Amino acid sequence: MLYQLPDSDIERFIQEDMPYGDLTTLLLGIGALQGKINFTSREQTTLCCTEEAARVLERCGASVDFLLQSGTTVDAGVTILSASGSASSLHAGWKVALNLLEYASGIATRTHKIVNKVKKVNPAITIVTTRKSFPGTKKIAIKAIMAGGALPHRLGLSESVLVFKQHTAFCGGLERFLQTVTEMKSKATEQKIIVEAESAEEALAIAAAGVDVVQLDKLQPEALSLLVQQLHKESPGVKISAAGGINAENASAYAETGVDMLVLSAVYFGKPSDIAVSITSLQP
Amino acid sequence: MLYQLPDSDIERFIQEDMPYGDLTTLLLGIGALQGKINFTSREQTTLCCTEEAARVLERCGASVDFLLQSGTTVDAGVTILSASGSASSLHAGWKVALNLLEYASGIATRTHKIVNKVKKVNPAITIVTTRKSFPGTKKIAIKAIMAGGALPHRLGLSESVLVFKQHTAFCGGLERFLQTVTEMKSKATEQKIIVEAESAEEALAIAAAGVDVVQLDKLQPEALSLLVQQLHKESPGVKISAAGGINAENASAYAETGVDMLVLSAVYFGKPSDIAVSITSLQP
Amino acid sequence: MLYQLPDSDIERFIQEDMPYGDLTTLLLGIGALQGKINFTSREQTTLCCTEEAARVLERCGASVDFLLQSGTTVDAGVTILSASGSASSLHAGWKVALNLLEYASGIATRTHKIVNKVKKVNPAITIVTTRKSFPGTKKIAIKAIMAGGALPHRLGLSESVLVFKQHTAFCGGLERFLQTVTEMKSKATEQKIIVEAESAEEALAIAAAGVDVVQLDKLQPEALSLLVQQLHKESPGVKISAAGGINAENASAYAETGVDMLVLSAVYFGKPSDIAVSITSLQP
Amino acid sequence: MLYQLPDSDIERFIQEDMPYGDLTTLLLGIGALQGKINFTSREQTTLCCTEEAARVLERCGASVDFLLQSGTTVDAGVTILSASGSASSLHAGWKVALNLLEYASGIATRTHKIVNKVKKVNPAITIVTTRKSFPGTKKIAIKAIMAGGALPHRLGLSESVLVFKQHTAFCGGLERFLQTVTEMKSKATEQKIIVEAESAEEALAIAAAGVDVVQLDKLQPEALSLLVQQLHKESPGVKISAAGGINAENASAYAETGVDMLVLSAVYFGKPSDIAVSITSLQP
Amino acid sequence: MLYQLPDSDIERFIQEDMPYGDLTTLLLGIGALQGKINFTSREQTTLCCTEEAARVLERCGASVDFLLQSGTTVDAGVTILSASGSASSLHAGWKVALNLLEYASGIATRTHKIVNKVKKVNPAITIVTTRKSFPGTKKIAIKAIMAGGALPHRLGLSESVLVFKQHTAFCGGLERFLQTVTEMKSKATEQKIIVEAESAEEALAIAAAGVDVVQLDKLQPEALSLLVQQLHKESPGVKISAAGGINAENASAYAETGVDMLVLSAVYFGKPSDIAVSITSLQP
């Protein structure tokens, strides 16, 4: 039961690909003939935006016969979505629907694989994703990482508090900033205070200042393991997250360090899922 | 001199990340302090959307001091863009500008590398890219492939003619479709007629029917080489393009086959460029 | 099976006419009474945007009972579209639907008449229309010329190549530009290269340079006839189009010259079709 | 000092014509060269949307050097607008700016001519225009009729009261409606009550009922003349307007009938103004 | 039968509250469970935007079972709207629908109460509301005042004529402006000419100049009573409206003065209606 993209997005995707109709189908004179379209997985895939792909086809005039929900993981060879309608409706929606499915499912599948892998090593860990999705695609990207079993780290600048060194540069440095954490916590009573550390030393100081979460940027797993133990001892209530360059290859190693969360961007980009499409004529 | 994205896109990217301001900067009380932001390449990069990144920063209230144009290729360590302004303007625009730069330059850099590689093998070849960009990102994606030295294969369904087997299925098969090519050419006098073939046999029949371009889908380079020779002999005026799974690894092999064009989707996805950002305070 | 305008356009047309409801119907207190609306041709008309007119009425709350498809040509006195619903739904949609029908069908009818006339003289000729439609109306205008049997000459600047003297002015003149045509063709492998000529002399030089289409601007039919023969002899593969001031009066004369295409703007403007509307009360 | 169209319209007009840049200029490699564009009248023209045409050029990157205000009437051969900038900015804005100027000035010129003609016959008469402009173009159309010296009859359904027989059909007929006019007037205290009549008889009854304006639809000028005298005698305070098929040819005849207003749609359509454009290179 | 808000507004309200789904419901894992939502009045309420609240719920995936029309006045304890669907659909739409209902019904209820109160004192009086609604909410606000029995005074600057001293300041003062009223009336034949007066003296001069309506700003009821009598005697055809600070407390006193209209802004703001919501699970 993930959220649905708004109609204006569905319309925008179609208009982007077909602002003035489908010239090829028009010239062929086949538009009114009835047919069927099937989308089938070619590899293990965690689906996302099947609902939106279906709405693309419907807006183009087709009737959706079947669809699997976003969040479903299928093996190769499984029918994901099928619809029937005029050739002009099927050709109008084909690639827009496919593209949406493949990019969104690509993100969902990458997320799902990392979540699975990491949970085996550390079942209590949480996978969250950054705000570094392709500009203009956040509604697809967030739905996709949710379909894959992750949650957003932060949706943007307006609803969460994350202090970088680029902030503390204006505060007179990290140390002076840390003196204000208690006051900041009393102001932002409904957000957690998260501060990024670039070294073990910084992390210990940040945690000692009473933040909610200390986020370790680009520490290597081994160094991080040691640090996690020290942080647990010195600042037991503080949550620890690891961020910076975490991906499918190294996620398990990071999970083994004992951090509470992994913060990822890597799932947002990479090869779209490979989904086969067949279009068949229903003419006698 | 590539095209600029419309203002509404710039605004949308900012709103997507910061609908109600930057909570962290507000809580820190540093918004009014003056600072400087610098974007620097960390690897060889073909830049794209520096103009738009600059406009993001300007809309957030900063003044742009320097920028390199989209289409420029830089080595690691080069300043790409710099701006100055209040901490609130710099923090508001930082990641939106960075994200735009990194995703667009990622596409431009991948394109540029393939174009360079392929032109060494076959200087007359053309690299064109499909309409399979991330839904909703076509204005960024097309600017980026142009910045990298490619051109769009087709922008969408409305302005070009490309016949797939999913079309001929409604025409009674390929053969019956080919009987109508002459008539189709007389109707679509300002577009080239491109037809996709999935085998050498199909390709020869399609070319013989008098189309402008025959597009070979997923043929292996070796088979393609032989076919190109045969097509040149049998249908000398017909252009030949190769499509389907062409990427940085196999592009040169495809270029050596003697085809006139490579049709790519692979440049649209992959790791964003790695660009470093420094934000410094100008306070005494 | 022409394309449908997006929902946001339908909504925009209604909002443009009725941002805060229908004051007259409200004051009369008749809104809830049931009625019927009929749209009937008053002259021979090639219909366009009946589907969109129907959607206007549906968005206003009426139920569409009958409609003829865009592209249909009807004589005077034929019912085009009918719907039933509350007086408030019928009055809300009446003029918006009518206006859309009349302007779009006006373009379609003018196009259809020229296409018919010209095809009698030269059955192989193609009628294409320029990008000079009323600003902001391209989706209606292109649907309408397609409904009338024409195709777009070019949809805009992004997908086609058409060189004017306003371009060659920056290339050092026509002659110098023509030296680069071969290179341009090898870059733009999927578009035809069209170059406009303003005299017979220019046309011959342009054709000799190997472009795909030479477009003759504002030549008189007699001079054009001679030129076409010469071009066919000297540059047999090059297509010839005539543009500039072609309209219902002179289109046949231009068609007789033997050119391959006529490029028109005249169909975009002129009197809207005349369509009668009756609204009847279904009250006892 | 007419109103300016919103930025989103300017952007929409440009995007409609050039969603992904100007392919021809890009392929020619001339984009960075400096040039100048001049728009010059080819006939007597009442200008409209010069401001918006200038903003189109500015958004495309050019600098506007000169412009005449909307509402100015010029003879043939007068410079209307000029700008300078890169070839890519001039080619990007050229036809969008021209098209806007030509369509808007076409409406303004037709309006201005009718206003001039009619005022000679009847200096006290008012020219107002209906809501039957091309769907989606009302902001251009209303600016244009104002530039030509007319005012809108009604902007839409929400702000004015105009009763047609299509309304009275739901009221039990005209007579029964007329019994409610007094009550309607007391409710709509800030709008004038306008009722359309299709015959002299209806007009007299409507006027007698105390409406503010009686609008005569499609009466011939002779019959109208007689009716106006009778109405002036019987219902001296009631204003009289003539509507339905009034155009440049018959407007003077209608003006001579002594009506207070002419209600026109004819100015909205017809040939765009003819405006010459020169683009010159500023290269040495 | 009041007008309906456009789909884009419904979508905007939902997106404003729930851009990326409902995190709480997602985390609870209850989204797919079926339930029911009921909206019930807690006080006497004149309803507005029940139709739009229903559309909010439908867009979120629920089915509307029952709704009372906008404009209905209910006592406390009455069911206004009910719907059923998945927990995720009900939670997604709950507060957006409620908020819309409460703010719109608040305006409608305040309007309705003043209209009722004032009509008892002066049945012939008209209540109209200014354009001072919350920026961006005019479509809700105008629907709501209509639901409460008022009409808009003017929708905006484009369709009505209202002269303030801020205008006459540019005319050389009120007196000089009044000399031009006759000419203005002959130009604006379809609008009433309304002029604001700030004193009895001004009002008498304005009325004498032949305007349609004189609007008295911020006069006290007693002074206004005397003035109304004098105006009726001296300028019998001129309508009189009272504006400036009129609200629920003083409206009756203003109505007793004998003015034709009261012009209000006060209904636009104030406490939203109090509407109870219950959500119940339909799980066994």
Added chain:
Amino acid sequence: MLYQLPDSDIERFIQEDMPYGDLTTLLLGIGALQGKINFTSREQTTLCCTEEAARVLERCGASVDFLLQSGTTVDAGVTILSASGSASSLHAGWKVALNLLEYASGIATRTHKIVNKVKKVNPAITIVTTRKSFPGTKKIAIKAIMAGGALPHRLGLSESVLVFKQHTAFCGGLERFLQTVTEMKSKATEQKIIVEAESAEEALAIAAAGVDVVQLDKLQPEALSLLVQQLHKESPGVKISAAGGINAENASAYAETGVDMLVLSAVYFGKPSDIAVSITSLQP
């Protein structure tokens, strides 16, 4: 340094009031005359949206001479904003700018007064505001509460976790939900878990389950005082917020109870600030 509303909002506010220009100013023929506009406080006001009001005036063609920043509190009689330009620019922007200023400053002023009052009683308390602002106005409303010294409680459903009984109804009741709190906390590692209680008993159980914040709905201050003490003793780490019907009258009483936060909706509605406007002619 609060955030600025996007340009599209500024344009929307202007278009809402003046879709086709200012008819009154046009008819008066005063548009080109130069003048000055001044906005002055009439009471103590905490300003908001002065920047946006200035941008409204600029978009209408005026030049802003002076403005006080959002968040400034002024006494009566202070100039807030002034601009100069043509009469048409000043009249176009006047009421749109004023309306924006008055509604936004109304919210900011109410917020500021409550914050001030409450901080005297309990300096450590935080004032946060709900998502119950007027539909479609959130960008104004959130800026205004920030200008007044509050922060948003939650921006919407997507970024925060707040469990109501309407949720627990689907979980098998509060008790069963509380058994899952630990698991929920481990999933939503970057959000605080907030649960609403409707009685002291519920509050104690909720706090004992380990949530971050227990939110007390509609408890009276006296009962709340006792409860706070008990909660502090039993669940010392849990934050306590009070919500439901808190307003300017009772906020201090609630603050005295010792809760950590007050959650308010009351500041969003009420009388707009009273700001005087003068427009003066600069004509000799």
